[in-house]
Amino acid sequence: MFERDVLLDIAVNIIPLAMIIVFAAAFFVVNPWANDTTFSRVLQYALLVIPFVCLAVVTFVAARRVEVVEDVEVGP
Template identity: 55%
Template sequence: MATPIFERETWLDISVNIIPLFIIGFFVALFAVASPWAIEGLTSILGFALLVVPFVLLAYLTYIAARLIEDAEAE
């Protein structure tokens, strides 16, 4: 049987970060598929960057936090 990545309590602790990740991911997909504005170069790149960069940073922060929670519970 496969070993889970994190324990159940860790998933509950990091769920406060996972929910905003889903929300940001939804808006990235929405603007990529059905953009209400025309794609105009720099403004579109900045708009997507303002969604993608926080998404990536929050995902990394969530992973680091989960690892630290797991290590603290192991001790």
């Protein structure tokens, strides 16, 4: 999908995405707050999912822009 250089450019954003996935999985497997309510669980996952989605969109848009800029030839 993207070239190697573009993937290296967006690796700065891919690493935090992976960290958010790890935390979401850890919170799903191990409930750190045993006496929580449904609202607190929804809030907990919303605080992980919303930044994940925003960062994923920004990363994708940035990768597309970097790829387009790299394809444009620069004059002499």
